[in-house]
Amino acid sequence: MLLNTLLLALRSIRRNLLRSFLTILGIVIGVSAVITMVTLGNGATLAVQNQISSLGSNLLQVRPGQRMGPGGGGGSAFKEEDAAAIASQIGGIAAVAPEARTGATVVANGRNWTSSVIGSTNDWLVTGNWKVAQGREFSDDELRAGSAVCLIGETVRRELFGSAAAVGAQLRVKQVSCEIIGLLASKGQGAFGNDQDDMVLVPIKTLQRRITGNNRVNTLLVSMMDGSDSTRVKASLTQLLRERRKLADTDEDNFNVLDTKQLAETMSGTTKVMTTLLGAVAAVSLLVGGIGIMNIMLVSVTERTREIGLRLAIGALEREVLLQFLIEAVVLAALGGLIGIVLATIASMVLAGVMEVPYLFNPGVNVLSFVFSAAIGVVFGYFPARRAARMDPIDALRHE
Structure with a gap:
């Protein structure tokens, strides 16, 4: 039954390729933005660490003055x-x-x-x-x-x-x-x-x-x-x-001591905070993509009301109809996640070269983004799927 339901979902997606692509566009943008920001942020963090370590290993710099920088005082x-x-x-x-x-x-x-x-x-x-x-x-x-x-x-x-x-x-x-x-x-x-x-x-x-x-x-x-x-x-x-x-x-x-190791940790910590912030901002677009999926799924349920009524009338269970539309939403979201991962990988490699920072492939971020995109399909696809499953067969068959 699960295989048949999956085939029905894929057939429905294939019937409206353009609409399906526009539906998952928000997920694609969200996933690619999150992965790209995190990847570039990790690369920038490593670049900062490498640059500071090039000053010397376990290095202390002692300079006159009460603090670093302009106006540091005498000494x-x-x-x-x-x-x-x-x-x-x-x-x-x-x-x-x-x-x-x-x-x-x-x-x-x-x-x-x-x-x-x-x-x-x-x-x-x-x-x-x-x-x-x-x-x-x-x-x-x-x-x-x-x-x-x-x-x-x-x-x-x-x-x-x-x-x-x-x-x-x-x-x-x-x-x-x-x-x-x-x-x-x-x-x-x-x-x-x-x-x-x-x-x-x-x-x-x-x-x-x-x-x-x-x-x-x-x-x-x-x-x-x-x-x-x-x-x-x-x-x-x-x-x-x-x-x-x-x-x-x-x-x-009247002198100050700078520990380059502490400097590296401070700057790396700052870069990581900025990476997290940018990733969180980019993740908002995933929610926008989820709303787009729910919207299109509601339209799809309305368009296929007679089909739903016919399936219910010949003995399809509510959970089977629910599962069909839920799988359709999850497949859309997961497909958007996969496309987003591919685009993010290409964009990260190109931008890392332009910014002259190391490219660090992070499998954890990619897997998490994919799972999150699929979860969005479950969350935002459940309401349209439940609406389809709870239709009255007679009213659905009368729908024009």
Whole structure:
């Protein structure tokens, strides 16, 4: 009986293909919108996590000022000795790198480019998960003497050298000519939209003595060992810096510590909330689609009144008529769900490429959307089906 009822429902849908398609259009749009929003949101969340992790693993960034951003308050710059003290006096530390940076025009190969010039040590490569694609790191003698040597990012190499070899060439930073001893592996866009490859790395003493003319250290980059307790490390770091900066117990910290892991969790949490909100908004169209199904099913019941009366008159049970129209509504909704899943998959892959975020296929969301669309067929198809099942056979056969 169930198979016959299903065949009757499919035959009825096939008789009015255009109307059936327009009926399920709301379900198609709703399912595709929900899946697309959730898929792109998950991809954006992963992209944010990847971009923040590219800053460094288990990384703490220590900067002068009472808080991050503009108006962060005063606070004297750090010194190289602060980095050495952190590395020697706090446990669970993998590497500490002092960092000073400035913007400058760099010239090489007859071309010029405005880039970020960073002064630090080889530990800077460790804290930031940087790899040397060609060439080598700084030697100890070059770091101590502040030699005129540098490593460059992929963007600087592309803009200044094109397809020519960069390692071994000369690069002029302001009035200082330095030898390029290494090329850093590309990282691409950072978590805040910046180009991480647009930089020139020199020994910190070279930057201080020959380029900026001061010994300021703008940032301390502290990479923790895997498994380290970040709360304990941050507390020890804060206490040590307060002592070195001679702050009284009543004084506020004139520096701030940013944990990139917490930043990643915060930004990922925000992205997930937005994804949930967008998915919920898109799900409203599923309800609209359900109302459309109920409306068309009521029209179908009215059009087929004589057919219903004839079936009841020759012995069809109420539950059989109810089941026929209910299955018809469920098939319509489920078909809309399947079409919506296909369209959502195509749209998600295309939009993920346009937005430059990873495409993450989520089977759970697809299955849930399909089940929900079928459930909408049950909920919104029940009233028209019950109306058909409760018709009086005599009145139905008299219907014109």
